[in-house]
Every structure is written in structure tokens, then in C-alpha cells.
Amino acid sequence: GLIIFRLMITLYHPEGQSCLLNQLQVEICRYPLGMTGGQIQDEDISASSQWSESTAARFGRLDFDNGDGDGAWCPNTMSEPQLSDGLKEYLQVDLRSLHFITLVGTQGRHADGMGKEFAQRYRINYSRDGNSWMGWHDRKGRQVIEGNRNAYDVVLKDLEPPIIARFVRFMPVTDHSMFVCMRVELYGCEWLDGLISYSIPDGQQMVYSGLSVFLNDSVYDGASAERSEMLTKGLGQLTDGTWGLDDFLHSNIYGMWPGYDYVGWSNESFHRGYVETIFQFDHVRNFTTMKVHCSNMFSRGVRMFRKVTCFFQSGSDYEGDPVTFRQADDDVNQAARFVTVPLGDRTASAIKCRFHFNDLWMLISEVAFQSGNYDPTHKVDDSNTRILIGCLVAIIAILLTIIVIILWRQVWQKMLEKASRRMLDDELTARLAVQTQAFSFIHSSLSSEGGSTSNSTYERIFPLCADYQEPSRLIRKLPEFAHTSCKAIAANISEGAPHYAEADIISLQESSDSYSITAVNMNLFSGSDSSMREFPREKLTFKEKLGEGQFGEVHLCEAENMLDFVDEDLSLAGIDESPLLVAVKTLREDANKNARNDFLKEIRIMSRLRDPNIVLLLAVCVDTDPLCMITEYMENGDLNQFLSPPNPQTKSGTEQRQISRYGKLISMAVQITSGMKYLSSLNFVHRDLATRNCLVGKNYTIKIADFGMSRNLYRGDYYRIQGRAVLPIRWMSWESILLGKFTTASDVWAFGVTLWEILTLCKEQPYCHLSDEQVIENTGEFFRDQGKQVYLPKPPRCPDAVYSDLMLSCWRRNAKQRPSFQEIQTQLLESSP
Incomplete structure (x- = not known):
């Protein structure tokens, strides 16, 4: 066999991008793909049927015995003699990605020495997408592969030609009715080129000196349209890893007909003077070069193409500016060769190339592309070494200057923050009189260093003024707000509606030495705006720990006679059992002391919330330590785990499919918008909206909560800054990350990400291909708004209109242009089937 050099090259660019250029080395592409070694999981091995549980598909691993089962896959019926396409029994392997498969191995059933079943012959079907299936045949059209002669020996068979597939089926073939069993292994390597199909005119027949030369693509596995003589949606000899000899009348493959290695066309059949080919790829890629192996035997009327023009498609249409490459004539050397066509680092998911004739015939035997995964946040820099070094030196100098400036500004910022704190403290002390409240907000901390650290993801923060921008922990800014307007709003804090989250933390402190924390606890519920009652601790029975945070824990408990302590306006519809399962924080x-005060403030805030889609605070325990708040418990856990397959909460695969239906997912999203619409009507800002903070009850009822950050399961969703604060940056708007600005519009941004989670069934973390630092860099692209920002891709279940009109509108740079939760709810209801 010959070799196509598919080298893996990593190029480092100043922007930090790694670009992989992949080509395949066929001779050594013979690695076991994981049936024997266990890399292929049991759930990726399936079958049409099984004789018993001990001969299920998962036991069909070549030369592998884990002590269970009878050591092979066996179908539940006898195999009948049948060589047509109607074979019913098969063993299927899902490789999870495209692979170049060059070799297969089979074996019979051992059953601890008692087995005697094996497959004498078999066929192979394969698919790249799981929908369109092709039957393998060798270069002479034979479909049946000779298998085993006993139950023990391993029989290896080369696949000539190799196949490019994700799914492979082994289908036993017998001469007479008999029971068969199989163990199998696949050999090859991962197909990293990304090419999934090419469409070309079918090759033609040349007559040279009375000899018929067939230049068709004889191993093409796509469709053939007879009228147009076009080959579509398949792969064949141009990707089989074998290129033609200098003399196209001879072949690398023994016993094949003249011209077998090449696909060729006559100039007389194409009045436009070119052959048009279309190459389809798995996703958008950044293309560097295309290599085309051509014959140049001009003494027989065959030459390399004169020029090639390539058009690139990333969306629905091809771009108008193609790449054109002209090939110089070679009238001396008749050797076949690879022609390298530079593609100028263009990005595309499909390429249409027109190869122009340079003589009577044009013959091609192989096409290979060099490309890397496309990252729209970076572009490849082709500068030479000297320019690169100069740029790096300049960047280092600029960074050093920025560091000095930042350090200098931080010193002055701390001085200004201390001064502004003293001014605002005096103003608050004079204005915030104790009226209907049993305690006072005496001190407001403007800096994150001076503020308290909360044990809740709801940080109780009051906006100092309408356009206030909190100094970010990432990019610190000097305060630029006017104290007069801020003081006017601060004076009315005690009379206005509280917020889930605002722009700075306000601490509860005693107004004098005579005020104690206990006094605050006792007076917390004396106001007319709270209906919480003290619940006897002895009536709580611990069941299990649900989560743990920096300052506390969340437990699942049983509460006896809880309904006696719940007021009528907090009654739980349809629930009358006792004891009642509750969540205790x-x-x-x-x-x-600061964490304690924040905990009491959270109780005060949650006691005011009355909505069917917000988790209810039922009662509290604040008379003694530890302080507790008791909320309703949602039996199906959080929405992230509820949707993620495999789903331990569901009872059957049928129920899992029911949950995955688009209408059911939209219904869940509508409930979230309903709860957020209620919060926004009160000017509450959640600041951590995500599926992990949405709980699921009976009948798919969704309620918004705040337990996500207290669970170790979701620690990876939060980014720790300078060892202190943790932020859910993958759900946060650009202005929240860079400017510390949290508003209803930033909650709308987070809802767009939450909707994306729901429609992807929470299979992966948002921006999973980006590191935390790259996510923060991407928010800078939103701020600069130069078209380089990266958006989350459209989920498979998401209609185009919902993605473009709703989801992308939640991520608009201008917060004022984002939709309200009322508008989002209306759009979701209209899209619901």
C-alpha cells in the first residue's frame, strides 16, 4: 500500500491559537478501536436481537472475557441462507466519531470451552450519520467476507477498500440454517480530515490504442444519478488512501483493469471547460491547502488541470470571492504528482472547486485537505519570524506598562473608596430613620473588600443609582457616579422593594452597642411584610445532605405538622401529607457576623416572594443557632440533572423521550420566564439563573431557587477570582463580567443560556470548548462589538426562528435592546407546538 502523509502539525500563533492540520498515514492506521480494550462502552454496542441475556451485544468483544455471559453475541434466531440485502440479524458498534477503518477481526463463542457457534461468513454495513447505510464491497464488487472455521481462532480481514464510518454492523451469512455467535474488533484510526462526502461527475471511459480504459469511481459509496451522471453524498477512490502510478494504464492493485486508480473526464464532454466538484465537511473549518494527485502523461493527451477556482460556503450560500490557483505547464516530466493548492486560510463547511482542462483528458486519483478547527475568536497570523518577535516584544512592553498603571490606579482607588464610604455612611446615618422596620440599614459598603461575603448565590445588593456600575473584580474602574443622586435613592431603600441581587453588598449592623444579633433575629419578622413563623427544630428529621457551601449546608428533612405553621397565602396546593419533605438551608x-446578617436578609427577601414558579420559604428557625430557613422540596431535583441523560429520576426510556419532546422543553422554559417575569416586576435581580437553580416537582412543575452554588456537582460552573469571589461567568452578560452591572437585562442574558441548556438536554456546559479565561476574553469581544464574538451554537432541537429571533436577542450587546421576560414568554408560547 501507498501512504498519504496526513501529518498532525501544531502551529502556535501570537493570539494563542493552536491549528491542527490533519492527514492520514494509511499503512499504520491499523490500531484496535476498543472492543477488546474496553474503550468502546457497553452502551455503544447494540444488536438486532439476542438469544439470552448472557449473549447480549455487550459480550460481542473479540478475545475478551469479563467472567459474565457466554462470551459472545448470539442472535435469538437461526441464521438463514440469504445473500440479498434482506439480512435481519446484526451486531452494531458506534465509534462515536468518524473513523478510517482498514481491518476487521472476528471470533466465535467460547463459553468456557463449551462453545461451538461461529459465523462462517458475514457482511458489513456502515454509516457516517446513523441514517444512511451503505454495504461494503471489495474492489471487485464482492460483499461477503470469509469468517471463522472454529469458535476460538481470531480471523483478521483487510478491508480493501477501507471505509470511513461511525457506525458499523456485522451481519452473519450462512449456507444453511444454523445458530451463529460472534465476537468482533475494528481496526483503524480516527478520521480527522472532516471530509464527509464529495460530489463529482462520474468518471468516463477512454479508448487508447484499441484498449478500453475505465476511469470511473468504482468504490464510491454515495448515490448515482443516471440522467446527470453525477455521484453525490458519498466517498470513494479520491479518499481511499491509494494514488495512481505514473502510467495510468497500470494499477497499484493486482488484477485490476487499466485506469482503475484514477477518476477521469474528457474535455469534449464539458462545454464549459471545467469539472465541478463539491466537498462537504463535518463542520466549519479553517482551510490551509488542498492537495490533488494528478496524472501528467501528456504523451497520451492527459495533463494536470490548468487552473482551479474554489468557492467557500459557511452558511446557506457560497461566498462571492473565490480562490483561484493557476498551475504552470510541465512539458518535460510526465510523472504523476500532488499539486498543492493554497486556500488562503478561508473558513467553510463546504468547498466547490472547478478544475479547468489543460488537454484532452484530466485524471485525479486522490484529494486531501489541510485544515484546522475554526475558532472565530482568532485569526491565523502568517507574519514571518522577525515580525513575530517584534510584536511579542512590543506586547510585553505594553503589558508591563498596563501592570504599572493598574497598580497605580488601585492605590488611588482604595483611597477614593474609603473617602466615598465615609461620606455615604454619614448620609445614610442621617436619612435612614427607623420607621416601620424593626432595624436599620446603617452602613453601606461600596467596595467588594469592605463588603460581606454571602453564603447564598442571591447576593442582597441594592443599586445605588440607576446607572451605577460596580467596580469589577476583573477590570477595576474608579467610581464615576454622582453622590447626590445615589444618596437620594439610598434614602428610600427601606421603603422600596428589596432585590435578589443588586450592584453592591449592604451589611446589617447594630445601630448601637445595645443592639445584638439576637435582637435582630427577634425583630426580623415583626414587620407587616413578613409572614414567616418560627418552626420547632425537634419536628425536623434529617434525611440526607443535598449540598454544601462556604458558610452552610442544604439538607433534605422531614417536617412534622408543617402545614400547621404555613399561612393560608403560602399553602402548598395538593399537599396534605405529614411529615412533609422540605429543604433546610x-x-x-x-x-x-457578616455572613449571619446576609443569611437573615435572605430570609427577609424570600419571605416576600409569592409566585407559583418561585421556591417558597415555608418557615424559619432563628431563635437559636444554627440559623435555618425551610423551603419546599422539589422531588425531582434540579432541572440540569433531570434533563441530563442518563436520567436517574425517570422510570423508563419512554418517559425520558417524553421529557425530551420539544413541546415539553418549551413548557419548562415558559415556567421559568413566568417566575422571572414576577421577579422583574418587583425589580429583583437573580444574578445566577441556570438549570442548576431551577427545581423540578410533580407534573414537570419548575420553580426557581438558588441552591446551585452550594453543590459540589456544579463547582465547575463557577470561576473563582483572586481566591475570593466565585462567578458563573458562562451564564453572565458581558456587562456583568466587565462592569459588575447586574440588571433584569443581565438576567435575560442568563435566561438565553438557560434556554440553550434546556434545548441541548444539558449534555454539555455552555462554551465547553473554551476555557474560563477564553470565556472572559470573549466578553471583551462583545464589548468591542467588531463581529468577533462567539455565540453558543443553535441546539439540534431548536427551530431557526427561536434561535435567531429569541435566543440571540437575549445576547445583544445593548442591554436595552434585549427582550423583556413578558416578550420572551409570548414568543415561547407562540413557538410551542
């Missing part, structure tokens, strides 16, 4: 006894 506790504060550690060793928590500092």
Missing part, C-alpha cells in the same frame, strides 16, 4: 454556627 442552615448557617454554620462558626460563620462570621
Whole structure:
């Protein structure tokens, strides 16, 4: 066999991008793909049927015995003699990605020495997408592969030609009715080129000196249109890893007809003077070069193409500016060769190339592309080494200058923050009189260093003024707000509606030494706006721990006679059992005073929330330590785990499919918008909306909560800054990350990400291909708004209109142009089937 050099080259660029250029080395592409070694999981091995549980598909691993089962896959019926396409029994392997498969191995059933079943012959079907299936045949059209002669020996068979597939089926073939069993292995390597099909005119027949030369693509596995003589949606000799000899009348493959290695066309059949080919790829890629192996035997009227023009398609249409490459004539050397066509680092998911004739005939035996995964946040820099070094030196100098400036500004910022704190403290002390409240907000901390650290993902923060931008922990800015307007709003804080989250943390402190934390606890519920009652601790029975945070824990408990402590306006519809399962959020006894005050403020906030899609605060335990708040428990856990397959909460695959239906997913999203619409009507800002913070009850009821950050399961969703604050940056708007600005519009942004999670069934983390640092860099692209920002891709279940009109509108740069939750709810209801 010959070799196509498919080298893996990693190029480092100043922007930090790694670009992989992949080509395949066929001779050594014979690695076992994981049936024997266990890399292929049991769930990726399936079958049409099984004789018993001990001969299920998962036991069809070549030369492998885990002690269970009878050591092979066996169908539940006898195999009948049948060589048509109607074979019913098969063993299927899902490789999870495209692979170049060059070799297969089979074996019979051992059953601890008692087995005697094996497949004497078999056929192979394969698919690249799981929908369109092709039957393998060798270069002479034979479909049946000779298998085993006993139950023990391993029989290896080369696939000539190789196949490019993700799914492979082994289908036993017998001469008479008999029971068969199989163990199998696949050999090859991963197909990294990304080419999934090419469409070309079918090759033609040349007559040379009375000899018929057939230049058709004889191993093409796509469709053939007889009238147009076009080959579509398949792969064949141009990707089989074998290129033609200098003399196209001879072949690399023994016993094949003249011209077998090449696909060729006559100039007389194409009045436009060119042959048009279309190459389809798995996704958008950044293309560097195309290599085309051509014959140049001009003494027989065959030459390399004169020029090639390539058009690129990333969306629905081909772009108007193609790449054109002209090939110089070679009237001396008649050797076949690879012609390298530069593609100028263009991005596309499909390429249409027109190869122009340079003589009577044009013959091609192989086409290979060099490309890398397309990253729209970076572009390849082709500068030479000197320019690159100069740029790096300049960047280092600029960074050093920026560091000095940042350090200098931080010193001045701390001085200004201390001064502004003293001014605002005096103003708040004078204005915030104790009226209907049993306690006062005396001190407001403007800096994150001076603020308290909350044990909840809802940070109780009041906006100082309408356009206030909190100094970000990532990009610190000097305060630029006017104290007069901020003071006017701060004076009315005690009379206005509280917020889930605002722009800075306000601490509860005693107005004098005579005020104690206990006094605050006792007075917390004396106001007319709260209906919470003290629940006896002895009536709580611990069941299990649901989560744990920095300052407390969340427990699942049983509460006896809870309904006696719940007021009528907080009654739980349809629930009358006792004891009642509840979620209990506790504060550690060793928590500092600021965390304690924040915990009490969270109780005050949640006690005011009354909505069917917001988790209800049922009662509290604040008379002694540890402080506790008791909320309703949602029996199906959080929405992230509820949707993620495999789903431990569901009872059957049928129920899992029911949950995955588009209408059911949209219904869940509508409930979330309903809850967020209620919060926004009160000017509450959640600041951590995600599926992990949406709980699922009976009948797919969704309620918004805030337990996500307290669970170890979701620690990877939060980015820790300078060892202190943690932020859910993959759900946050650009202005929240860069400017520290949290509003209803930033919650709308987070809802767009949450909707994306729902429609992808929470199979992966948002921006999973980006590191945390790259996510933050991407927010800078949103701020610069130069078209380089990366958006989350359209989920498979998402209609185009919902993605373009709704989801992308939630991620608009201008917060004022994002839709309200009322508008989002209306659009979702209109899209629901």
C-alpha cells in the first residue's frame, strides 16, 4: 500500500491559537478501536436481537472475557441462507466519531470451552450519520467476507477498500440454517480530515490504442444519478488512501483493469471547460491547502488541470470571492504528482472547486485537505519570524506598562473608596430613620473588600443609582457616579422593594452597642411584610445532605405538622401529607457576623416572594443557632440533572423521550420566564439563573431557587477570582463580567443560556470548548462589538426562528435592546407546538 502523509502539525500563533492540520498515514492506521480494550462502552454496542441475556451485544468483544455471559453475541434466531440485502440479524458498534477503518477481526463463542457457534461468513454495513447505510464491497464488487472455521481462532480481514464510518454492523451469512455467535474488533484510526462526502461527475471511459480504459469511481459509496451522471453524498477512490502510478494504464492493485486508480473526464464532454466538484465537511473549518494527485502523461493527451477556482460556503450560500490557483505547464516530466493548492486560510463547511482542462483528458486519483478547527475568536497570523518577535516584544512592553498603571490606579482607588464610604455612611446615618422596620440599614459598603461575603448565590445588593456600575473584580474602574443622586435613592431603600441581587453588598449592623444579633433575629419578622413563623427544630428529621457551601449546608428533612405553621397565602396546593419533605438551608454556627446578617436578609427577601414558579420559604428557625430557613422540596431535583441523560429520576426510556419532546422543553422554559417575569416586576435581580437553580416537582412543575452554588456537582460552573469571589461567568452578560452591572437585562442574558441548556438536554456546559479565561476574553469581544464574538451554537432541537429571533436577542450587546421576560414568554408560547 501507498501512504498519504496526513501529518498532525501544531502551529502556535501570537493570539494563542493552536491549528491542527490533519492527514492520514494509511499503512499504520491499523490500531484496535476498543472492543477488546474496553474503550468502546457497553452502551455503544447494540444488536438486532439476542438469544439470552448472557449473549447480549455487550459480550460481542473479540478475545475478551469479563467472567459474565457466554462470551459472545448470539442472535435469538437461526441464521438463514440469504445473500440479498434482506439480512435481519446484526451486531452494531458506534465509534462515536468518524473513523478510517482498514481491518476487521472476528471470533466465535467460547463459553468456557463449551462453545461451538461461529459465523462462517458475514457482511458489513456502515454509516457516517446513523441514517444512511451503505454495504461494503471489495474492489471487485464482492460483499461477503470469509469468517471463522472454529469458535476460538481470531480471523483478521483487510478491508480493501477501507471505509470511513461511525457506525458499523456485522451481519452473519450462512449456507444453511444454523445458530451463529460472534465476537468482533475494528481496526483503524480516527478520521480527522472532516471530509464527509464529495460530489463529482462520474468518471468516463477512454479508448487508447484499441484498449478500453475505465476511469470511473468504482468504490464510491454515495448515490448515482443516471440522467446527470453525477455521484453525490458519498466517498470513494479520491479518499481511499491509494494514488495512481505514473502510467495510468497500470494499477497499484493486482488484477485490476487499466485506469482503475484514477477518476477521469474528457474535455469534449464539458462545454464549459471545467469539472465541478463539491466537498462537504463535518463542520466549519479553517482551510490551509488542498492537495490533488494528478496524472501528467501528456504523451497520451492527459495533463494536470490548468487552473482551479474554489468557492467557500459557511452558511446557506457560497461566498462571492473565490480562490483561484493557476498551475504552470510541465512539458518535460510526465510523472504523476500532488499539486498543492493554497486556500488562503478561508473558513467553510463546504468547498466547490472547478478544475479547468489543460488537454484532452484530466485524471485525479486522490484529494486531501489541510485544515484546522475554526475558532472565530482568532485569526491565523502568517507574519514571518522577525515580525513575530517584534510584536511579542512590543506586547510585553505594553503589558508591563498596563501592570504599572493598574497598580497605580488601585492605590488611588482604595483611597477614593474609603473617602466615598465615609461620606455615604454619614448620609445614610442621617436619612435612614427607623420607621416601620424593626432595624436599620446603617452602613453601606461600596467596595467588594469592605463588603460581606454571602453564603447564598442571591447576593442582597441594592443599586445605588440607576446607572451605577460596580467596580469589577476583573477590570477595576474608579467610581464615576454622582453622590447626590445615589444618596437620594439610598434614602428610600427601606421603603422600596428589596432585590435578589443588586450592584453592591449592604451589611446589617447594630445601630448601637445595645443592639445584638439576637435582637435582630427577634425583630426580623415583626414587620407587616413578613409572614414567616418560627418552626420547632425537634419536628425536623434529617434525611440526607443535598449540598454544601462556604458558610452552610442544604439538607433534605422531614417536617412534622408543617402545614400547621404555613399561612393560608403560602399553602402548598395538593399537599396534605405529614411529615412533609422540605429543604433546610442552615448557617454554620462558626460563620462570621457578616455572613449571619446576609443569611437573615435572605430570609427577609424570600419571605416576600409569592409566585407559583418561585421556591417558597415555608418557615424559619432563628431563635437559636444554627440559623435555618425551610423551603419546599422539589422531588425531582434540579432541572440540569433531570434533563441530563442518563436520567436517574425517570422510570423508563419512554418517559425520558417524553421529557425530551420539544413541546415539553418549551413548557419548562415558559415556567421559568413566568417566575422571572414576577421577579422583574418587583425589580429583583437573580444574578445566577441556570438549570442548576431551577427545581423540578410533580407534573414537570419548575420553580426557581438558588441552591446551585452550594453543590459540589456544579463547582465547575463557577470561576473563582483572586481566591475570593466565585462567578458563573458562562451564564453572565458581558456587562456583568466587565462592569459588575447586574440588571433584569443581565438576567435575560442568563435566561438565553438557560434556554440553550434546556434545548441541548444539558449534555454539555455552555462554551465547553473554551476555557474560563477564553470565556472572559470573549466578553471583551462583545464589548468591542467588531463581529468577533462567539455565540453558543443553535441546539439540534431548536427551530431557526427561536434561535435567531429569541435566543440571540437575549445576547445583544445593548442591554436595552434585549427582550423583556413578558416578550420572551409570548414568543415561547407562540413557538410551542
